Amino acid sequence: MDIPQLDAKVLIVDDEPGIRSGVRRVLTGCGAQVEQASNGAEALERLTAEEDFDVAIIDLLMPALDGMGVLTHLADNESTVVPLVITAHATIETAIEAMRLGAYDYLPKPFVPMELIVRVERALRWRRLRQQADRLLLEVSGDKTRLKTIVDCLADAVIVVNVENQVVLSNPAACEILGLPEPPQEPCPLDIVSGTPALLELIRKAAQAEGPACSASARLEIADRIYLARVVPIIPSGDGLLGTATVLRDVTDLTRLEQAKSQFMSLVAHELKSPLAAVQGFLKVILGGQELPPEKETALLQRCSERMEGMAQLVRDLLDLSRADAAPARRIEPLAVEDLLQELVEANDPLAERYQVTVETHLEPHLPPLYADRDDMLRLFGNLLSNALKYNRPGGRVSLTACRRGESLALEVQDTGLGIPPEALSRLGEEFYRVNAPDRRGIVGTGLGLSLVKRTLAAYGGNLCIESTPGEGSRFTVEIPWEPPSPE
Amino acid sequence: MSDDSATRAPRPIKVLVVDDDPDFVEQHLLMLTAQGFEVATASTTEEALEVAAREMPDAFVLDLIMEHTDSGARLSRALRRDPRFAQAPIILLTSVGQELGFEFERNPEEVLAWMKADAWFDKPAPMEELGAALRRLLEERSA
Numbered sequence: 001m002d003i004p005q006l007d008a009k010v011l012i013v014d015d016e017p018g019i020r021s022g023v024r025r026v027l028t029g030c031g032a033q034v035e036q037a038s039n040g041a042e043a044l045e046r047l048t049a050e051e052d053f054d055v056a057i058i059d060l061l062m063p064a065l066d067g068m069g070v071l072t073h074l075a076d077n078e079s080t081v082v083p084l085v086i087t088a089h090a091t092i093e094t095a096i097e098a099m100r101l102g103a104y105d106y107l108p109k110p111f112v113p114m115e116l117i118v119r120v121e122r123a124l125r126w127r128r129l130r131q132q133a134d135r136l137l138l139e140v141s142g143d144k145t146r147l148k149t150i151v152d153c154l155a156d157a158v159i160v161v162n163v164e165n166q167v168v169l170s171n172p173a174a175c176e177i178l179g180l181p182e183p184p185q186e187p188c189p190l191d192i193v194s195g196t197p198a199l200l201e202l203i204r205k206a207a208q209a210e211g212p213a214c215s216a217s218a219r220l221e222i223a224d225r226i227y228l229a230r231v232v233p234i235i236p237s238g239d240g241l242l243g244t245a246t247v248l249r250d251v252t253d254l255t256r257l258e259q260a261k262s263q264f265m266s267l268v269a270h271e272l273k274s275p276l277a278a279v280q281g282f283l284k285v286i287l288g289g290q291e292l293p294p295e296k297e298t299a300l301l302q303r304c305s306e307r308m309e310g311m312a313q314l315v316r317d318l319l320d321l322s323r324a325d326a327a328p329a330r331r332i333e334p335l336a337v338e339d340l341l342q343e344l345v346e347a348n349d350p351l352a353e354r355y356q357v358t359v360e361t362h363l364e365p366h367l368p369p370l371y372a373d374r375d376d377m378l379r380l381f382g383n384l385l386s387n388a389l390k391y392n393r394p395g396g397r398v399s400l401t402a403c404r405r406g407e408s409l410a411l412e413v414q415d416t417g418l419g420i421p422p423e424a425l426s427r428l429g430e431e432f433y434r435v436n437a438p439d440r441r442g443i444v445g446t447g448l449g450l451s452l453v454k455r456t457l458a459a460y461g462g463n464l465c466i467e468s469t470p471g472e473g474s475r476f477t478v479e480i481p482w483e484p485p486s487p488e
Numbered sequence: 489m490s491d492d493s494a495t496r497a498p499r500p501i502k503v504l505v506v507d508d509d510p511d512f513v514e515q516h517l518l519m520l521t522a523q524g525f526e527v528a529t530a531s532t533t534e535e536a537l538e539v540a541a542r543e544m545p546d547a548f549v550l551d552l553i554m555e556h557t558d559s560g561a562r563l564s565r566a567l568r569r570d571p572r573f574a575q576a577p578i579i580l581l582t583s584v585g586q587e588l589g590f591e592f593e594r595n596p597e598e599v600l601a602w603m604k605a606d607a608w609f610d611k612p613a614p615m616e617e618l619g620a621a622l623r624r625l626l627e628e629r630s631a
Contacts, residue, residue: 273583278511281612
């Protein structure tokens with residue numbers, strides 16, 4: 001039989017020097033480090049001073065403090081050393097008593113070396129197992145703490161309820177959302193959520209579910225905010241229902257965005273379908289065989305053509321609008337304001353001619369360059385200029401003024417046109433809003449131009465100011481920082 | 489058709505067409521006139537109430553979406569409250585009722601009852617059907 005290697009520190013406690021030296025010889029032969037004590041008091045001294053003993057071999061019958069006394073002391077002090085007892089008067093009773101006091105095993109005297117080695121080896125194995133178990137336990141409780149910290153940090157509310165309808169876990173977000181004055185002592189009755197009957201109902205419903213897949217979700221309104229609640233029954237495989245886990249996520253902003261988007265889509269649909277229906281209607285009139293004077297027929301076809309043109313413009317504006325929000329597509333470069341205005345005026349020449357309006361520009365000398373995307377600026381100022389031309393009067397004027405105002409470029413677009421009724425001022429820039437009055441019928445517009453202006457300005461940190469006197473004209477003033485705010 | 493109705497009705501039926509889109513006003517004017525109706529027009533809710541009081545139309549054709557997405561329905565309810573028009577047929581026209589959440593197609597009776605209107609048509613309204621509906625509703629009222 002092989003002699004096992006014992007990588008251990010052992011204390012032999014015996015009042016007989018012969019036993020001590022015998023044990024020492026045997027165990028040192030196996031590689032162990034062996035220390036000696038000749039009585040209980042001395043043993044305790046050593047064990048307290050040096051905590052790295054693995055095994056203590058203790059003779060039960062000793063003067064001063066006997067083996068039982070040492071065992072009692074070790075147990076009381078939660079010592080990690082594994083005690084083995086040896087006794088010359090081995091009786092079942094003393095052995096049982098020793099084991100009861102915490103001895104791992106006992107060895108009757110006299111014993112052969114192999115008996116000693118095997119018992120020490122077993123004691124060591126047991127010590128390793130116990131250490132492993134302790135470490136696991138420590139890890140588990142560490143995991144628990146970690147999980148608790150994570151759950152507490154969540155912005156989503158988390159509530160775990162057991163089968164007795166008691167809340168066994170809730171995080172600070174849950175307390176805040178449900179308006180609980182302080183974190184509840186757990187477990188506590190589910191009634192703490194009774195202020196939110198819909199949630200209570202949802203939790204009860206999930207608790208009656210048949211399987212783990214039967215989670216219940218609903219949108220709940222709590223204190224003016226909208227939450228997506230999801231309740232999942234906790235059913236470990238094979239076992240019955242243990243409870244439910246509820247997560248509440250604040251989806252208010254998301255919901256509002258969705259609503260705004262769907263409303264916008266409805267408006268787009270309306271704005272696209274209207275011109276289509278108008279054209280269809282006119283074509284029905286013309287094709288319907290109704291007697292119409294030829295000039296009337298031409299006029300109707302002319303209207304069809306204008307509606308189609310308006311629709312094409314609308315599609316262009318919609319594409320621009322989606323671009324106005326898309327910052328990554330921007331190419332910021334220094335732009336000379338003078339060049340920008342010149343290009344703008346030239347591009348709008350045909351429109352100015354059509355509406356018989358003259359355009360004049362006033363430019364403060366030595367303006368710094370404007371850092372912006374060229375297309376953005378042309379579209380922005382182009383919208384204001386074309387509005388000023390379209391909603392003007394024949395023989396009217398538009399004056400463009402560019403000057404320095406603080407850290408911004410101020411660009412004024414003043415017209416001599418129809419003006420804007422005071423009640424309409426606040427609605428300008430609303431998507432698809434157009435002033436409806438007889439004097440502006442027949443002016444093609446999509447109702448998206450100013451909304452585009454506002455969105456573009458928002459992206460550049462600028463602003464728009466509108467002043468108007470009905471019947472005399474309007475002044476649109478744009479202020480835009482020379483350099484755009486750095487993206488966050 | 490116009491001869492036929494002319495023999496039955498001593499004076500032409502007067503219809504008020506309300507739409508903020510001048511093109512629809514024009515095409516409804518043209519087509520309803522061709523079918524023997526007399527047509528008055530208005531382009532806002534406010535103007536519609538004025539013209540109604542002045543012209544005393546027998547029936548109304550209203551655009552649903554004008555200043556607001558439910559302007560036509562609001563106007564319809566206002567007309568119904570007026571004893572002079574409480575019995576007058578009202579037809580609503582819309583291009584995107586469904587998209588705005590008005591479930592015309594799925595639940596016409598309920599929507600019409602709520603809007604206090606008698607019928608609705610998708611734009612562009614089929615003109616013969618619009619004319620026929622106006623006559624049918626008026627006949628039902630006088631019966």
